[in-house]
Structures are given as C-alpha cells and as structure tokens.
Amino acid sequence: MSVINLLTSIDPVAAVCFLLGLVLVIFEMFHPGLSFPGILGGILIIVGVVLTAKTIMDMFILIILVLAVLAIALTIVVHSATKGHLSKVLVLSDSLDKEVKNTLDDDLEYFLGNEGVTLTPLRPAGSADFDGVHLDVISDGGFIEKGRRVKISRMQDRIFVVKEIE
Structure with a gap:
C-alpha cells in the first residue's frame, strides 16, 4: 500500500485523533512544562496509528510521517526560542550589573566579625x-x-568562614 493510498484511507475518527494529537503535542512544545497536552496528544496519535494501520508497514509509515511533522514543528519551536517570540518569553534577558553585585557583597560584609552559635x-x-x-x-x-x-x-x-571562639 502506498503512502497516498494509506493517507486517503484514514478513518475520520483516526484523522481527528491524528490532528488533535499533533496540535496538542505542538502546543506542548510552545508551552513546555504543562505535560497534560503533550501526554494526551501522544495518546491520541497512538490511537490514530492503531485505528489506521492495517499492517506493520502501515504503522511504520504513519509513525515516520508523524515524526516528520513533529520534527518540522520542533525546528520552528527551536528557531522561535532562539530568535523569535519565545526567546522573549522563555529566556531571561535581564542581568545584574556590577553595581548591584557590589551592593550585595557590601551587604554581606556587614556580618564580618559577628559572633554567633552553631545550629x-x-x-x-x-x-x-x-x-x-x-x-x-x-x-x-x-x-x-x-x-x-x-x-x-x-x-x-x-560563603561565610567561621572560627570557633575558645
């Protein structure tokens, strides 16, 4: 069975499972950390493969097609994370300047010479x-x-270095 015949013979329920699964997995790529959409999307893709594949070869063809679509989506996500909109959302661009770092060090130096008790x-x-x-x-x-x-x-x-007081 050719790829075109396989794709045209997909049951409408399996097609919905494929499409919804792909959308959920791609949504998870753009919003990492949620897990639920990615897991549900993966399950729907597997259900779509099971409903469509009649042979082992059909299953491999469908898996390769799904992986190709997800690879393209991942390429877009990685590009967006490095140079596009996601880079502004996911990547922290602020940093501490030297004045703030020096202020933090000065604040900590207040403790030098203080005496205390080990907990x-x-x-x-x-x-x-x-x-x-x-x-x-x-x-x-x-x-x-x-x-x-x-x-x-x-x-x-x-890090504070302490000496025991005799």
Whole structure:
C-alpha cells in the first residue's frame, strides 16, 4: 500500500485523533512544562496509528510521517526560542550589573566579625545563628560541634568562614 493510498484511507475518527494529537503535542512544545497536552496528544496519535494501520508497514509509515511533522514543528519551536517570540518569553534577558553585585557583597560584609552559635555541627559546613539570622557557614578549621560560639572571620565566594571562639 502506498503512502497516498494509506493517507486517503484514514478513518475520520483516526484523522481527528491524528490532528488533535499533533496540535496538542505542538502546543506542548510552545508551552513546555504543562505535560497534560503533550501526554494526551501522544495518546491520541497512538490511537490514530492503531485505528489506521492495517499492517506493520502501515504503522511504520504513519509513525515516520508523524515524526516528520513533529520534527518540522520542533525546528520552528527551536528557531522561535532562539530568535523569535519565545526567546522573549522563555529566556531571561535581564542581568545584574556590577553595581548591584557590589551592593550585595557590601551587604554581606556587614556580618564580618559577628559572633554567633552553631545550629548544626560544622563538618566543615553547617548553619549558625547570628543575632537571630540563620546563615550557612563553613568552618575555617575542622569539625565544630553544635552549640559552640563562632565568629565570622572572612567571606570566601559569598560563603561565610567561621572560627570557633575558645
């Protein structure tokens, strides 16, 4: 059976399943993360293949045609995501400028020299409380037990390094 004969012999119910399935899968491509349209579309495509295919060869031909249509749609989606409308919707174009980054560093440097109490054992990382503010810290030496007094000695890549107070 040729491809044209196969396509002209499609039952109207199978044709609706194919079309609705393709539309739902393509909708999922343009709105990733919803899952429901993509799953339902995939099920409808499978139902369309089962209703139409009389032989294994018919099934392979239909699957190849469906994959070709989806590949074309995916090419359009990828192009749109990189240069078209989706790139404005899906891709974050804002970034922090150096002034904001420096302000964040200055705000964190406020904690240098503060003393606090470890909330968890530091092996070497853990948490500590500094006047009601819980911070993730790392010990300058080795293990520090829970409940010990510590002092923030320096900041390394926005991570507070603490030393135990004797």
